Amino acid sequence: MGQPHDLGNIIDAHPFFDGIDAELRTLLVGCAANERFEPGEFLLREGKAADKFFLIRGGTVAVEVDVPGKKPIILETMGEGEVLGWSWMVAPFMATFDARATVAVRALSFDGKCLRKKMAADPALGYAVMSRFVPVMAHRLQQTRMQLLDLYGVDAEGGKKKKKGKGD
Amino acid sequence: MSAHAKDPMLPRPFRVEKVKRELSDTFTMELVPAEGGGFSFAAGQFNMLYVFGIGEVPISISGDPGEHERLVHTTRAVGKVSGALDALKVGDVIGVRGPYGIPWPVEAAFGRDLVFVAGGVGLAPLRPAIYQAMANRERFGKVMVLYGARTPEDILFKKEIERWRGRFDMDVAVTVDRATGKWGGNVGVVTNLVAKGGFDPQNTTAFVCGPEVMMRYAAQALEKKGVGRGSIFVSMERNMKCGVGLCGHCQWGTHFVCKDGPVFRYDSIADLFSIREL
Amino acid sequence: MPGVDASITTAVVFDRGGLDALIAALKAKGFHVVGPRVADDAVVYADLDAASDLPAGWGDEQEGGRYRLTRRKDGALFGYTSGVQGWKRHLYPPRQKLFAARRDGQGFAILPPDPPAAPLALIGVRACELAAIAKQAKVFGDRDFADPGYQGRLASAFVVAVECGEAGGTCFCAAMGTGPAVETGFDIKMVEVIDKARHVFVATAGSAAGAKVLDGLKAPAAAEADKAAAAARVAKAAKQAKTLDAKAAARLKEHPDHARWDDVARRCMTCGNCTMVCPTCFCTTVEDTTDLKGEHAERWRNWDSCFTIDFSYIHGGAIRTEVKSRYRQWITHKLSTWHDQFGSSGCVGCGRCITWCPVGIDITAEATAITEGARKAAAGGSKKAATSGGKGR
Known part of the structure; x- marks a missing residue:
């Protein structure tokens, strides 16, 4: 567990918290914790309570789905500076995917349960938090859609494909 | 005659x-x-x-x-x-x-960070510019290669990328849409690598090559990051029968892709990207 | 090369016999003489042996999707509007051999090119057609790469222009600023003058070569009355039913999503007739052939049309799959993006695309419909801008 003072510095330095007001900052510092995950450890488990979100400070996290009889399918990897987890603010507050550290991961975790209550009690605060998370969610959705496009495959997008034969 | x-x-x-x-x-x-x-x-x-x-x-x-x-x-x-x-x-x-055709403006990027964004076999037309940049390494700030492929098996010039990755004067990041085999690297689209940054957007020139849709999104991601449209270049592809502007096939708006391109400055063609079936 | 040396001599006048002598003189100089004659119920530009091959007494009726030869009472030799296809057929033939090669071990050897054909003498070139030739010369010689075939044929050609005496139903050269008066690009220009007393040609040279040939005819100088009659005929041809605001049309590229594209797409059959008869359309494709043993290969360049789906094919699919995209490409290139590429409109107002469209799609009507809003906006308070004929550029 880090000191609140260090946590404050980390928050101040991160673009996710750009322009944050003092009240929310104090609140976030109060519900943040420094965590470390060894390779293979899970930050989130599919179907389990999603009570946290993470600001990854180092290492790589794989967001993945377990497939019986096969290796887990990695949907995307996330690294330094990225924000992981938004199920904590969407009922029923259950993680949709597994999030696994593929190497040693350092992260700040934030207590979503505590934050949820405060957001419900104080809509202005709730709006402030939401307006930081909606872009994260939108970005995630865009990336997923782009992945669906299969941008580099031969058969993708109706054949309008770049490869380095410009014609025949 | x-x-x-x-x-x-x-x-x-x-x-x-x-x-x-x-x-x-x-x-x-x-x-x-x-x-x-x-x-x-x-x-x-x-x-x-x-x-x-x-x-x-x-x-x-x-x-x-x-x-x-x-x-x-x-x-x-x-x-x-x-x-x-x-x-x-x-x-x-x-x-x-x-x-x-019009080449990548490598020399015009002297003094700046140079970011290569490649998708699939789009790495091939960029490789000559990467060689040229590395032959003039001291003239650039950062040199970054951001490369996206469908799966680890689709990564072009794998050994060469490994060598680049081993250099201290080059930043190389590779991502795949679908992890297979023993892949332990990034998973996600190449625009994710752009979003992570690591270059000075105000002083960056970016060369983008890949499928047209990938280039569109990569250019948008660069722009979102703060790279100006005038500093982003893409390489277009159209049907070509002659290569010298005589056959008419490669027309794209006012441009003949063969002689006005294939490399275009993004601000000169960004509007065309949004016109369907042009 | 026509038009380079504009040492205009005095106008001379000669009759049909003089025209025969002109054709004979050109043949004697080794020219392959091409001009209008009737074939397949139409006027086409084909080989001429003598003035008797010319379409004496033939005129035509042209309107959207309609072409008919008509008999004229005056026996005019150049009384038709224009040939079905322009001179592109001769200056940039529909099929051209790029090269032939023979297999040679693991490689191949390019065979020497065929000897150049005899230089062309073009008889009866209209003002709009001269403009079209100039536009194609720019396409095939602009900037870095010239097409030596086109440039060679044009440089060696002898051009006899004939000014129009009346406009056809689909003509709009006046709006495009390309005619009906012939001003440049000819060796000899003529006006056919017919009245009760005579049937003559008033001719002027536009180059040293033209002057030399005219001199050889020993024709008398034209009287002032002849010249006045000639000028009157050309003035009459400038009265045209169709028009196009060329300046407004130059902005077609700004309207890629106009609803009219869907409308015209419902009528257009993508037959490509418009591109085949257009005197400035220049697109080509290539065709590779081998003999059965695979020892001898040839590479041919053939006219192509942007109305075919394959035109925009890149591995896996075509870019322009919809009719509206292909029609939009053709007309936008012709009237709008041609300006960006070559500094002028690509349209000369000959009206062939209107005449030969099986469903009578009218380039002037489509361009007007699509740019209408912009025209009105640009006109603002000044009605003048919206109604001006628009002078080409």
């Missing part, structure tokens, strides 16, 4: 010196002029390659512009002519017309 010697439609014979399989459907050929002499080109230019009796196809040059002895092309076999190129053996002779 004496003008015959200058006929831009006549190919020059080149002999296949070496063929290297890159991916299941992609290969690299090294060619030397069959009648001697050298070959000069600028990074980003292409040639029309003619296979005897089969036809011609435009292919970007993937070799080092500092090398004048041999010509290097990396091609994906997707059609009649590229399939015939794939069937060539060492010693076979093909016809070459070129080099044609």
